[in-house]
Amino acid sequence: MAKQLGFLVDTEKCIGCFSCEMACKNEYQTEVKPRWRRVYQLREASLPYPERNFISLACHHCADPACLKVCPVGAYSKREDGIVLHDHARCIGCRLCTMACPYGAPQYNEKERRVEKCNLCYQKIDRNEEPACVAACPVGALQLIRDLNSFPEPSTVKELPGFPDITITRPSIRFVPPRAGVQMRRDV
Amino acid sequence: MTNWEWPLVFFTILAQMAVGYLVMVVPGAAGKANPKWTYLLPAGLLATAMVISLGHLGHPENAYRALTHLASSWLSREVLLFSLCFLLLLVAFLAAKGGNQAQERLAAVLALASGLLGVLASALIYVLPARPAWYNFHTVLAFFLTAFLLGPALGMCFEQVLPGLTPWQEGRVAGRALALLLLLSIISSLSYLTFLAAAGPEARLTLTTLLASPWWWLRVLAGWLAPLAVSYQLRRQEGGSLSLSLALLVLLLVGELIGRALFYGTAVPLAIG
Ligand code: SF4
Ligand code: SF4
Numbered sequence: 001m002a003k004q005l006g007f008l009v010d011t012e013k014c015i016g017c018f019s020c021e022m023a024c025k026n027e028y029q030t031e032v033k034p035r036w037r038r039v040y041q042l043r044e045a046s047l048p049y050p051e052r053n054f055i056s057l058a059c060h061h062c063a064d065p066a067c068l069k070v071c072p073v074g075a076y077s078k079r080e081d082g083i084v085l086h087d088h089a090r091c092i093g094c095r096l097c098t099m100a101c102p103y104g105a106p107q108y109n110e111k112e113r114r115v116e117k118c119n120l121c122y123q124k125i126d127r128n129e130e131p132a133c134v135a136a137c138p139v140g141a142l143q144l145i146r147d148l149n150s151f152p153e154p155s156t157v158k159e160l161p162g163f164p165d166i167t168i169t170r171p172s173i174r175f176v177p178p179r180a181g182v183q184m185r186r187d188v
Numbered sequence: 189m190t191n192w193e194w195p196l197v198f199f200t201i202l203a204q205m206a207v208g209y210l211v212m213v214v215p216g217a218a219g220k221a222n223p224k225w226t227y228l229l230p231a232g233l234l235a236t237a238m239v240i241s242l243g244h245l246g247h248p249e250n251a252y253r254a255l256t257h258l259a260s261s262w263l264s265r266e267v268l269l270f271s272l273c274f275l276l277l278l279v280a281f282l283a284a285k286g287g288n289q290a291q292e293r294l295a296a297v298l299a300l301a302s303g304l305l306g307v308l309a310s311a312l313i314y315v316l317p318a319r320p321a322w323y324n325f326h327t328v329l330a331f332f333l334t335a336f337l338l339g340p341a342l343g344m345c346f347e348q349v350l351p352g353l354t355p356w357q358e359g360r361v362a363g364r365a366l367a368l369l370l371l372l373s374i375i376s377s378l379s380y381l382t383f384l385a386a387a388g389p390e391a392r393l394t395l396t397t398l399l400a401s402p403w404w405w406l407r408v409l410a411g412w413l414a415p416l417a418v419s420y421q422l423r424r425q426e427g428g429s430l431s432l433s434l435a436l437l438v439l440l441l442v443g444e445l446i447g448r449a450l451f452y453g454t455a456v457p458l459a460i461g
Contacts, residue, residue: 040460040461041461057460066316066317069260069261070261070262070263070316071257071261072253072256072261072263072264073253074256074261092245092246092247092250092253092254093245093246093247094244094254095246096263096313099314099318099319099457100318101318102317102457102458103460104457104459104460114246114247162460162461163460164318164458164460165317165458168318
């Protein structure tokens with residue numbers, strides 16, 4: 001099986017500080033609107049716990065990327081390590097990929113009239129460095145999985161409540177799911 | 189209502205009308221046809237549609253690149269098929285002018301085939317799992333129904349001016365077929381609404397947006413009920429009627445344009461959270 005890089009998001013560790021999102025913006029100096037990485041708060045109604053939980057998501061560099069299939073100009077390509085690259089200069093701004101991706105990863109840049117998305121800091125990966133978002137996380141909640149095929153973690157899951165159907169594109173992401181918080185009660 | 193996508197609305201509707209018109213005129217075309225109205229009219233419609241579609245692109249100057257991913261992109265295939273259809277119509281026109289019937293016939297039939305496949309490709313672009321409101325056979329059905337409603341309606345108008353142009357119009361076959369297609373269109377919409385009600389939270393949101401929109405009800409009136417009444421009137425006219433045919437065309441066109449704008453504007457994507 002071909003190698004597949006991926007992200008690991010630990011919802012138990014994430015404190016929703018947006019450092020990953022800011023690091024991404026800082027690295028690529030993107031406009032305000034397209035947010036290659038986004039921190040979402042899990043809806044409390046989706047989980048049976050009285051807790052606030054966050055997940056940090058960008059492009060999932062899917063095993064079966066819908067963006068790549070629909071793009072009429074072939075702006076998307078999948079590298080041998082599984083990174084789904086978007087060629088910004090080739091894009092003609094038809095926005096079809098923004099409709100096809102179940103995760104809202106490719107976003108239209110109104111100013112440049114082209115789409116853009118996370119390229120998993122492939123330049124850094126090639127230098128054996130961590131992606132900017134992973135390096136910036138102060139609590140280690142966002143990690144890089146070097147190869148999903150040999151990722152053993154039994155404590156992780158492939159999806160969470162409110163995460164779009166993973167059978168559509170087989171996203172390269174794993175989560176450490178939230179656990180019920182310990183409730184402190186005082187006996188009277 | 190988020191995005192009305194007007195360039196795509198006009199592009200798809202005009203291209204589908206051109207293909208529907210070809211279905212009417214191509215069968216009896218060779219030899220006895222009026223090549224200008226048979227081939228140049230749909231070619232012109234198609235060309236106009238394609239120029240309008242450029243308005244949707246962020247970088248229309250590079251639109252030619254859209255032909256480069258035929259391996260998997262239905263959008264690439266759509267562009268190729270509609271371009272082919274356009275070119276074949278020009279070939280048919282030139283062959284008809286030069287009196288070469290065999291060549292004219294071949295080009296016309298191939299133009300019709302690529303036009304029909306183009307409509308199919310157009311619809312398949314939107315059959316995306318990420319948009320539950322589009323991810324079903326109604327998308328394909330709706331695109332073809334647009335073609336088969338608007339094409340004959342346009343043909344009927346021209347038949348009044350240039351008798352003999354559309355062979356299927358004889359004996360009021362087209363009028364009856366149009367009324368049947370209208371009924372089919374209404375039934376398929378009802379089936380679409382029930383599908384939305386059962387297809388998950390995003391599709392249900394599309395359903396409530398649709399039913400709450402005054403545009404939907406205008407579409408019901410202009411695109412279905414009024415044309416049904418007019419087509420009933422038309423059936424009673426022995427030799428057809430230009431004003432009624434024109435009214436039918438305008439009503440259907442308005443109905444389909446609103447319907448398509450709603451198609452783009454109400455499709456709720458899968459969302460995180
Ligand atoms: S998350 Fe979306 S943009 Fe990224 S690879 Fe998957 S389908 Fe493509
Ligand atoms: S917006 Fe750009 S990258 Fe996306 S499908 Fe269109 S051409 Fe391809």
